[in-house]
Amino acid sequence: MADYSRITLCLAAAILATAFLFRRRPKLSPNREPPCIPQLFCIPYIGHMIGLFWQRTAYYSNVSKKWNLPIFSLSMFGGKVYVVSSPDLMHSLHRQPRVVSFWFIEGQFTTLLGGMSKASADALQANLGAADRESSLLVEGLKVTQQAMSPQGGMEEMNRRAAAVVRTRLDELQETGGTNRVDLWGWIQHEITIATTESIYGLGNPYRDPKVESAFWDFADDTIMVLLSRYLPKALAPKGVSGREVVVQAMNTYFGTGAYKDSSPLTSARYAALKGHINDEDLARFECVNGIAILGNSVPTAFWTIYHIFSDPALLVEVRAQVEMITSNATAAGSGRRMRKINLRALKEAPLLFSVMQEALRHRATGTGPRMVMEDTMVGQEKYHLEKGAAVIIANHALHFDASAWGASADRFVADRFCGKTPAHAFRGFGGGINLCPGKGFAMVEIAAFAAMMAMRFDLLPADGSWDEPGQNLTNMSLQIAPPGKKVYVTIAPRQEAHDVDWEFDS
Numbered sequence: 198m199a200d201y202s203r204i205t206l207c208l209a210a211a212i213l214a215t216a217f218l219f220r221r222r223p224k225l226s227p228n229r230e231p232p233c234i235p236q237l238f239c240i241p242y243i244g245h246m247i248g249l250f251w252q253r254t255a256y257y258s259n260v261s262k263k264w265n266l267p268i269f270s271l272s273m274f275g276g277k278v279y280v281v282s283s284p285d286l287m288h289s290l291h292r293q294p295r296v297v298s299f300w301f302i303e304g305q306f307t308t309l310l311g312g313m314s315k316a317s318a319d320a321l322q323a324n325l326g327a328a329d330r331e332s333s334l335l336v337e338g339l340k341v342t343q344q345a346m347s348p349q350g351g352m353e354e355m356n357r358r359a360a361a362v363v364r365t366r367l368d369e370l371q372e373t374g375g376t377n378r379v380d381l382w383g384w385i386q387h388e389i390t391i392a393t394t395e396s397i398y399g400l401g402n403p404y405r406d407p408k409v410e411s412a413f414w415d416f417a418d419d420t421i422m423v424l425l426s427r428y429l430p431k432a433l434a435p436k437g438v439s440g441r442e443v444v445v446q447a448m449n450t451y452f453g454t455g456a457y458k459d460s461s462p463l464t465s466a467r468y469a470a471l472k473g474h475i476n477d478e479d480l481a482r483f484e485c486v487n488g489i490a491i492l493g494n495s496v497p498t499a500f501w502t503i504y505h506i507f508s509d510p511a512l513l514v515e516v517r518a519q520v521e522m523i524t525s526n527a528t529a530a531g532s533g534r535r536m537r538k539i540n541l542r543a544l545k546e547a548p549l550l551f552s553v554m555q556e557a558l559r560h561r562a563t564g565t566g567p568r569m570v571m572e573d574t575m576v577g578q579e580k581y582h583l584e585k586g587a588a589v590i591i592a593n594h595a596l597h598f599d600a601s602a603w604g605a606s607a608d609r610f611v612a613d614r615f616c617g618k619t620p621a622h623a624f625r626g627f628g629g630g631i632n633l634c635p636g637k638g639f640a641m642v643e644i645a646a647f648a649a650m651m652a653m654r655f656d657l658l659p660a661d662g663s664w665d666e667p668g669q670n671l672t673n674m675s676l677q678i679a680p681p682g683k684k685v686y687v688t689i690a691p692r693q694e695a696h697d698v699d700w701e702f703d704s
């Protein structure tokens with residue numbers, strides 16, 4: 198009997214092994230459609246959806262890893278989703294931004310998430326088709342954003358303002374002797390929110406009201422539920438929707454009282470571009486959703502930059518040495534106090550700061566760069582055929598861990614990786630092509646300034662004795678880089694060397 202069951206077991210194992218070895222590898226169809234991947238656990242219709250809800254955006258990278266294909270298709274949500282996981286296809290996608298469109302997704306996302314009226318939604322979604330030649334309100338608004346965020350526009354002034362806020366707040370922290378056990382995520386979220394919004398919205402900054410700040414984060418953390426609950430939003434996404442309404446009301450007052458006139462070129466130029474095309478309330482709704490672009494990725498990028506620098510003592514020493522090189526040392530004539538100024542414009546000469554930030558974006562990537570296929574098209578040298586109406590997902594994590602692009606160390610965090618040459622199309626931290634993030638220059642300098650001054654003035658010690666890897670919380674699938682999965686508690690202590698010194702940014 199025992200032998201019989203052993204034979205049955207061996208036979209079953211052999212059948213399974215043979216099935217595994219000869220499983221049908223999905224193939225390019227005769228019309229060159231990307232190979233179609235079987236549903237997860239062979240569960241008809243909803244297998245991939247289960248995978249997505251279970252593993253979140255990691256599902257795309259896990260499927261990419263398993264099948265090792267440059268592009269493949271998944272049947273989901275009653276349609277087709279093409280997942281791109283090869284850097285070789287990025288160039289081809291970038292060349293057809295209207296055909297494989299991010300703008301279309303942005304138009305839908307902004308109007309739905311903001312709860313805008315039909316008239317405003319129509320105005321913002323108009324002329325985004327592949328063959329449309331007339332001017333699009335959404336694209337014009339983005340051009341204004343690109344101009345305002347460029348070095349020739351207002352970026353440098355915005356960075357000066359953000360850095361000044363960082364300085365003042367760290368002065369206060371030093372005066373109070375730092376903090377005992379604090380949640381690093383919560384602390385950084387608040388600091389970056391205040392520095393960024395002060396710089397963007399000026400003296401009338403609506404985020405100065407703590408109620409608006411916390412309402413915004415309720416909204417931002419609940420984006421997926423707000424998007425999914427199209428018909429019963431208040432019932433299905435109560436936190437997100439009520440948070441949104443608080444921010445919308447604050448933005449309404451901000452624009453209505455003319456406070457925007459004393460703001461950054463970004464806010465005033467965008468207001469001028471949209472005013473008259475969408476109604477005033479929807480302008481406030483648009484600005485509320487914009488908060489997600491402005492803050493949603495800056496906060497986690499700042500968090501992981503600080504986390505990686507301070508949890509690695511050797512790296513912290515190197516960062517401090519590089520910042521030291523761009524920090525002047527003087528004595529004030531009257532008071533005799535020491536004055537130290539970190540040169541904001543020279544921050545790039547502390548390349549490790551920027552490298553750690555980009556490596557954090559690479560190593561911790563969770564984003565998906567969604568696009569919509571607006572008409573049948575071909576991509577890549579292999580001429581894969583993409584069908585109109587299908588969605589495209591760029592599996593950032595898969596691209597960022599592609600060993601053929603990043604080498605044998607692809608799986609590891611290498612702090613100085615971006616000090617050298619890196620494969621351009623394999624890095625999606627700020628997207629690419631015509632949709633490259635217009636806030637990239639601003640966000641990088643702001644975060645580098647924050648990290649530089651933190652490194653020079655403070656020690657960050659793990660409150661529970663050691664830096665333990667917190668993992669990532671993948672719940673919010675709209676983020677490029679997800680927040681930590683577990684709380685990281687730290688003590689922030691002023692450094693001895695930083696005492697009795699006046700710190701500033703020099704620009």
Ligand code: HEM
Pocket residue numbers: 299300303339342346490491492494495496498558564566567625626627628629630631632633634635636637639640641677
């Ligand atoms: C570290 C912080 C940031 C990260 C990691 C980040 C990342 C990204 C990414 C990945 C995209 C999508 C591009 C694509 O799929 O091709 C994007 C688009 C965009 N980002 Fe950022 N972003 C950051 C900060 C900002 C800031 C501060 C602003 C404020 C102006 C901003 C405004 C935008 C806008 C308006 C777009 C849409 C661009 C277009 O469609 O042409 N971002 N960002």
